[in-house]
Amino acid sequence: LSGHQTINEDVLDEIEELMILSDLGVETTRIIIDGLREKLARKELHDAEIVRNYIRSEIERILAGHTAQLVRDKSVRPWIIMIVGVNGVGKTTTIAKIARRYREEGCSVLLAAGDTFRAGAIEQLKEWGRRLEVDVIAHDEGADPSAVAWDAVAAAKSRDADILIIDTAGRLHTKTNLMEELKKVQRVIGKNMTGAPHEILLVLDATTGQNAVLQAREFCQTVDVSGICLTKLDGTAKGGIIVSVVQELNIPIKLIGIGERMDDLRDFVAESFSRALFD
Amino acid sequence: NLSDRLQGVFKKLRGQARLTESNISDALREVRIALLEADVNFRVVKQFINRVSERSVGADVLKSLTPGQQVIKIVHQELINLMGRTAEPLTRAPAPPTVYMLVGLQGSGKTTSCGKLARMIAGEKRKTLLVAADIYRPAAIDQLKTIGKQVGVEVYAPGAEYDPVDICRDAVSKGKAELFDTVILDTAGRLHIDTALMDELKNIRKAVNPQEILLVADAMTGQDAVNIAMTFNTDLDISGVILTKLDGDARGGAALSIKSATGKPVKLVGMGEKLTPLEPFHPDRMASRILG
Numbered sequence: 082l083s084g085h086q087t088i089n090e091d092v093l094d095e096i097e098e099l100m101i102l103s104d105l106g107v108e109t110t111r112i113i114i115d116g117l118r119e120k121l122a123r124k125e126l127h128d129a130e131i132v133r134n135y136i137r138s139e140i141e142r143i144l145a146g147h148t149a150q151l152v153r154d155k156s157v158r159p160w161i162i163m164i165v166g167v168n169g170v171g172k173t174t175t176i177a178k179i180a181r182r183y184r185e186e187g188c189s190v191l192l193a194a195g196d197t198f199r200a201g202a203i204e205q206l207k208e209w210g211r212r213l214e215v216d217v218i219a220h221d222e223g224a225d226p227s228a229v230a231w232d233a234v235a236a237a238k239s240r241d242a243d244i245l246i247i248d249t250a251g252r253l254h255t256k257t258n259l260m261e262e263l264k265k266v267q268r269v270i271g272k273n274m275t276g277a278p279h280e281i282l283l284v285l286d287a288t289t290g291q292n293a294v295l296q297a298r299e300f301c302q303t304v305d306v307s308g309i310c311l312t313k314l315d316g317t318a319k320g321g322i323i324v325s326v327v328q329e330l331n332i333p334i335k336l337i338g339i340g341e342r343m344d345d346l347r348d349f350v351a352e353s354f355s356r357a358l359f360d
Numbered sequence: 361n362l363s364d365r366l367q368g369v370f371k372k373l374r375g376q377a378r379l380t381e382s383n384i385s386d387a388l389r390e391v392r393i394a395l396l397e398a399d400v401n402f403r404v405v406k407q408f409i410n411r412v413s414e415r416s417v418g419a420d421v422l423k424s425l426t427p428g429q430q431v432i433k434i435v436h437q438e439l440i441n442l443m444g445r446t447a448e449p450l451t452r453a454p455a456p457p458t459v460y461m462l463v464g465l466q467g468s469g470k471t472t473s474c475g476k477l478a479r480m481i482a483g484e485k486r487k488t489l490l491v492a493a494d495i496y497r498p499a500a501i502d503q504l505k506t507i508g509k510q511v512g513v514e515v516y517a518p519g520a521e522y523d524p525v526d527i528c529r530d531a532v533s534k535g536k537a538e539l540f541d542t543v544i545l546d547t548a549g550r551l552h553i554d555t556a557l558m559d560e561l562k563n564i565r566k567a568v569n570p571q572e573i574l575l576v577a578d579a580m581t582g583q584d585a586v587n588i589a590m591t592f593n594t595d596l597d598i599s600g601v602i603l604t605k606l607d608g609d610a611r612g613g614a615a616l617s618i619k620s621a622t623g624k625p626v627k628l629v630g631m632g633e634k635l636t637p638l639e640p641f642h643p644d645r646m647a648s649r650i651l652g
């Protein structure tokens with residue numbers, strides 16, 4: 082979209098293409114373009130630059146209304162965070178990043194190797210634990226994830242930990258038995274500490290297309306998701322799908338992953354995200 | 361779904377014997393929406409719709425079909441044509457060992473797919489070697505070693521202190537010396553824009569001359585699938601694609617985007633987390649799935 086090109090159908094086509102390419106989705110794109118046409122009909126937008134700013138601010142407005150920080154109630158100890166999401170999105174790595182953040186603040190952090198299914202999953206979290214110098218509660222591969230969760234809550238209490246972060250196995254939201262298993266993990270955590278888990282973060286991968294909405298729907302139905310972490314924004318995918326997700330599910334986006342190292346975690350900022358969408 | 365929507369579009373055109381530009385433009389709009397909702401790349405959709413439009417205008421509506429059904433039939437055929445009418449199998453090297461190199465973005469399912477591939481090939485009584493060339497991800501080597509045990513295949517894993525190019529080169533030498541039929545290289549996940557890591561893949565390719573370089577792509581990938589596939593293809597001249605996590609409900613439009621952008625076929629698909637064999641790619645089933 083060149084600076085002061087006048088607005089015509091070609092420009093609108095270009096705008097639509099940019100929006101779809103950023104994974105905003107057909108419906109969100111249509112709604113924004115319709116809003117745009119209305120403004121054009123009322124002669125409220127004169128050139129491409131103004132149009133671009135209008136769209137960016139629209140998206141920023143939507144996202145700003147669904148943004149929140151990762152916060153904890155310091156009087157609640159241990160503060161328990163559960164991490165969920167489909168396979169390979171970056172849950173385990175995100176746990177390491179969150180643990181690192183709390184370690185920087187001087188908190189005592191405990192991790193729970195709740196993925197008892199995937200090859201090398203327990204060892205992966207233990208390796209992060211070593212790097213972060215935090216303990217990891219783990220059973221053997223094949224153990225009941227709810228048993229690991231129960232023991233982890235008990236350990237966090239007895240060790241007087243500030244934070245407990247519980248890893249879960251990746252699972253496709255279409256697998257009913259695995260989603261039931263997740264529900265049970267949440268329930269068991271709550272049995273060992275009323276009100277826990279205090280935060281359930283759904284991890285979504287920025288390279289995912291429209292399926293992210295289906296994932297979010299199912300996970301929100303299954304457990305009390307309280308926030309989203311959008312990972313792999315260091316790639317070329319724009320992660321525009323997050324706009325539909327937060328609008329439809331009304332859960333806040335809290336964090337973004339921008340790399341594979343333990344310090345590659347940032348707070349979600351609506352302004353910078355919307356700006357980057359059309360870069 | 362799409363067929364219902366198209367029936368709706370064509371309801372007002374009862375008794376049309378021929379598809380005309382005007383009566384199919386509404387239909388094509390519905391098809392376009394369906395493809396975009398299925399995550400097919402915007403530009404791929406544009407080209408595809410143009411081609412369908414050319415094929416449709418002037419076409420006779422078969423006696424047994426409604427105009428809507430006729431359009432779907434053409435769309436379906438075009439999708440299958442685009443994705444390759446039949447599944448293309450993995451090829452073997454003229455002299456052993458056959459080297460398969462699996463590459464792709466972080467978390468796409470490479471390590472798991474290596475295990476599935478190893479199970480399939482070892483199951484044919486072909487001596488197989490798995491190679492742990494991911495020295496970066498915590499416990500990646502453990503993961504592959506565990507998988508090797510689960511599928512009964514030896515794993516070559518000198519450790520994270522070695523350079524992946526040397527690991528692969530030494531693995532293939534071992535493969536030759538110890539009469540392995542197939543060597544499967546599990547590489548680390550990486551961004552296509554990470555030039556240093558893409559260079560590493562280029563160097564592995566130079567060192568071992570793989571029979572197949574397979575891009576492992578997640579079926580839920582969105583519009584970015586084209587960027588990813590084109591870069592991997594430009595850098596490595598991939599021989600095919602493994603599409604993973606097809607046991608979910610992602611429509612899988614990435615399959616169409618990747619084939620359209622690179623010309624390289626999806627050869628195998630991953631249908632689960634367990635180490636059961638990869639399944640052959642069925643273009644016709646994929647077409648139906650994408651159309652929804």
Ligand SMILES: Nc1nc2c(ncn2[C@@H]2O[C@H](COP(=O)(O)OP(=O)(O)OP(=O)(O)O)[C@@H](O)[C@H]2O)c(=O)[nH]1
Nearest residue numbers: 168169170171172173174251313338339340466467
């Ligand atoms: N580039 C990039 N890679 C990431 C990011 N977050 C995670 N990864 C990588 O993605 C891959 C998968 O990460 P994991 O943390 O194992 O993902 P997971 O969701 O726990 O996977 P499963 O437990 O198998 O479902 C690893 O190679 C990570 O290094 C990110 O923000 N950017």
Ligand SMILES: Nc1nc2c(ncn2[C@@H]2O[C@H](COP(=O)(O)OP(=O)(O)OP(=O)(O)O)[C@@H](O)[C@H]2O)c(=O)[nH]1
Nearest residue numbers: 168169466467468469470471472549605630631632
């Ligand atoms: N449901 C399902 N899960 C799969 C499939 N293939 C792989 N996975 C899961 O996806 C996650 C990531 O798989 P990995 O094999 O670790 O992926 P990777 O590409 O090697 O990851 P990196 O090495 O970190 O880049 C794991 O939880 C696997 O169990 C599949 O076909 N279906």
Ligand SMILES: [Mg+2]
Nearest residue numbers: 172173196251
């Ligand atoms: Mg994990």
Ligand SMILES: [Mg+2]
Nearest residue numbers: 470471494500
């Ligand atoms: Mg791997």
